[in-house]
Amino acid sequence: MPTTPAAPTESGPEPLDRLPGRQPDAAELAGTAARRAGDLLAPPAPVRLGDVVPAPEQMLPDPTADFTLPPDAVIRVSPAGRDVAEQLAEWLRPATGFPLPVADTTEADGLLVLTLSDAAPGAGASPASGGLGDEGYRLDVTGTGVRITAATAAGLFHGAKTLRQLLPAAIDSATPVAERWAVPGGTIVDRPRFPYRGAMLDVARHFFPVEDVLRVVDHLARYKLNHLHLHLTDDQGWRIAVDSWPRLAEIGGATEVGGGPGGCYTQADYRRIVAYAARRHVTVVPEIDLPGHTNAALVAYPELAPGKVPPPPYTGTEVGFSYVDPADERTYAFVADVVGEVAALTPGPWLHLGGDEAFKVPADTYRAFVERAQTLVAATGKTVVGWHQLAPAGHVDGRVLQWWGTNGDDPETAEAVRRGARLILSPGNRVYLDMKYATDTPIGHDWAGLIDVHRAYDWDPGTHLTGVPAEAVLGVEAPLWTESVATLAEVEFMLFPRLPAVAELGWSPRSTHDWAGFRRRLAGHGPRWTAAGITFHPSPDVPWPAAPTVPTQTTRDTTADTH
């Protein structure tokens, strides 16, 4: 096997070869022998332990211990992990056609066992003690079955996602497939490099129905991304109902780029997205962009506009022309009401207040405005997140800046970090997923350059910004702005295959970073996306398997709504 375990880090879990394996008893050995008799001449599992994306922290393949999932397998789970086991069963039933009942267990029995335990083998409870931490897991595949162990439901969930990737690509089929459901033998011990790994969907330039957003959540979860940032407001549309300012939804929600009908999430819609994401261990980060990018709000409430002049609705793609009136106290009542309602709807710790491209607001006025806005957000109990234009404003506890520059050198942001800010890295020329892949990409921008998969992958969030230490980096996020992206198929076309590249930067230890290996592993995911009906760009820098798995390229006429 050419896969090599990643070097254990100094604080990492014990080396795998010293970890105690579970000792099967005699009855189990006999059962396994009978079950495996038919597999003796079978070829090895088609997927290798080292094929997982994002790359795991440590792995130790054991080619003698492949496991084939039998039709009568039962998923056994400790009670607190029940929902993860139910989800695993939901992912595996359609393609296998197996019933896969889920049963409680507190014992180490069964063929597919999910154990939630602080005493995970080889894993202490806290990252500080070198354990699996909040999101880590251990996966053991032996001839007798598969066991996933974690200290949290999130860890168990990530482990279950890894198991799904270790099954043949046909596991993504929505209908039963005749296949030997083989899993490669060995052990993985895994946990993330950064706690914040996300993507942003701009639902303001074009509105996307709830079902589309849920599907994007699934895409994030597939690659262990744990944050969905929703850009809810912009010049072209306001997308979250606010009870105290109802015209935001009624009037502000009725427009979008190109003059389409737009739309707006009711509070129940938003709650549904949040709950769906939470079940998949994804936290929603709502953004209310202020003081600029507010034309839709001003159309709804001209009293918030400078000079009280009602602006016309805007359906173009320029930026930087609008702003709420920083000189009127009513504006701060508006901000307090909106962030108050959004915070109350949002269980996650973050609230993003935008702050980008307020070109018409003088620097001093801008700074005073955002300092008040930061305080209003902090008063809701949420942690302030904002684009890095917020850097000159005073620090509030825990504040996070999202850096979207393109040259890796930003003294103002580095200074804000010295004053206590943490950073989310979204370099425009690396992870802006609205950038074209190549000059002939039918949709997207190119102001930050062309971003093929190699470019999205080949940088290091830990060292990217001059003067910012890795410890100040909370993580990475790939934003998808949607001025030119209007359908779910177009969203997927821009996300795949770059989203998995960003996910790997956020999750995997730097020691695993290797473009040649990544592009080979990524190639194996093309057939999975095809089986799942996911539209993707067949990037020429990835050695996709030959037809019949070559995907269809999206165009403006696409009818490929893949639900």
Ligand code: TNX
């Ligand atoms: C810049 S990045 C913006 C967005 C645009 C995007 C297009 C940022 C915080 N603001 O308003 O949609 O460029 O790539």
